[in-house]
Amino acid sequence: MIDINDLQFTWPGNPRPTLNIPSFSLSQGERLFLHGPSGSGKSTLLSLLTGIHLAQSGSIRILGQNLAQLSGTKRDRFRADHLGYVFQQFNLLSYLSVLDNVLLPCQFSQLRTQRAGNPKMQALHLLDRLDLHRHLHQPVNALSVGQQQRVALARALIGAPEILIADEPTSALDAERRGAFIELLFECAAEHGTAILLVSHDPQLATQFDRSVNLPTLNHAAMEAEDV
Numbered sequence: 663m664i665d666i667n668d669l670q671f672t673w674p675g676n677p678r679p680t681l682n683i684p685s686f687s688l689s690q691g692e693r694l695f696l697h698g699p700s701g702s703g704k705s706t707l708l709s710l711l712t713g714i715h716l717a718q719s720g721s722i723r724i725l726g727q728n729l730a731q732l733s734g735t736k737r738d739r740f741r742a743d744h745l746g747y748v749f750q751q752f753n754l755l756s757y758l759s760v761l762d763n764v765l766l767p768c769q770f771s772q773l774r775t776q777r778a779g780n781p782k783m784q785a786l787h788l789l790d791r792l793d794l795h796r797h798l799h800q801p802v803n804a805l806s807v808g809q810q811q812r813v814a815l816a817r818a819l820i821g822a823p824e825i826l827i828a829d830e831p832t833s834a835l836d837a838e839r840r841g842a843f844i845e846l847l848f849e850c851a852a853e854h855g856t857a858i859l860l861v862s863h864d865p866q867l868a869t870q871f872d873r874s875v876n877l878p879t880l881n882h883a884a885m886e887a888e889d890v
């Protein structure tokens with residue numbers, strides 16, 4: 663699904679590389695927990711995986727496609743087709759209803775529309791699964807934080823993208839709702855065969871994943887997974 667080789671990325675003006683990753687991979691359907699100290703480059707890595715920035719050297723292949731070989735427009739299309747993401751701040755459109763937020767990825771990707779079959783039916787199924795069926799037509803800013811996070815999850819999963827990327831998705835939730843959110847995330851992703859790469863500072867979450875990886879380890883040596 664994801665293959666990184668000899669990746670180096672330096673932010674403009676920085677004397678040293680932020681990322682130096684000899685190798686890294688994510689397999690089909692795998693659930694990977696990525697952690698590391700603040701400033702170690704987790705968000706930077708996600709911005710490279712989503713094709714928002716390009717590395718100065720080395721390669722990132724996603725589903726066999728080298729991101730650096732795509733034009734900016736094609737990278738945007740590739741991201742819309744194959745990646746779902748959930749951010750710390752949700753990034754929902756506050757003026758749209760719950761249902762319209764979930765349908766949004768299908769507006770940007772024909773492939774996801776095709777995979778969803780009937781996007782509205784799939785959105786309703788996901789929202790039902792995530793206990794949001796009573797809120798379909800409410801604007802998202804009328805929902806609680808936990809509910810908004812579940813809307814973001816439904817939006818990430820519609821049209822069955824191969825990879826779900828989540829950056830600190832549980833940081834706004836209390837401890838009890840964190841575990842429940844991850845369980846739901848796993849169940850919904852498994853239904854769609856979606857692999858998960860989740861970044862978090864919360865070590866308790868790591869035990870729920872197939873594999874756990876520390877970014878400083880990635881940065882300084884061949885990958886050393888801390889299987890859990």
Ligand SMILES: Nc1ncnc2c1ncn2[C@@H]1O[C@H](COP(=O)(O)OP(=O)(O)OP(=O)(O)O)[C@@H](O)[C@H]1O
Binds near residue numbers: 699700702705706707
């Ligand atoms: N847009 C940017 N321009 C220049 N430097 C940046 C930019 N974004 C991040 N950096 C630098 O890159 C380094 C890694 O930042 P990044 O946000 O990727 O770390 P992180 O591991 O996600 O941190 P945190 O856990 O605190 O979110 C930091 O030194 C940061 O200052």
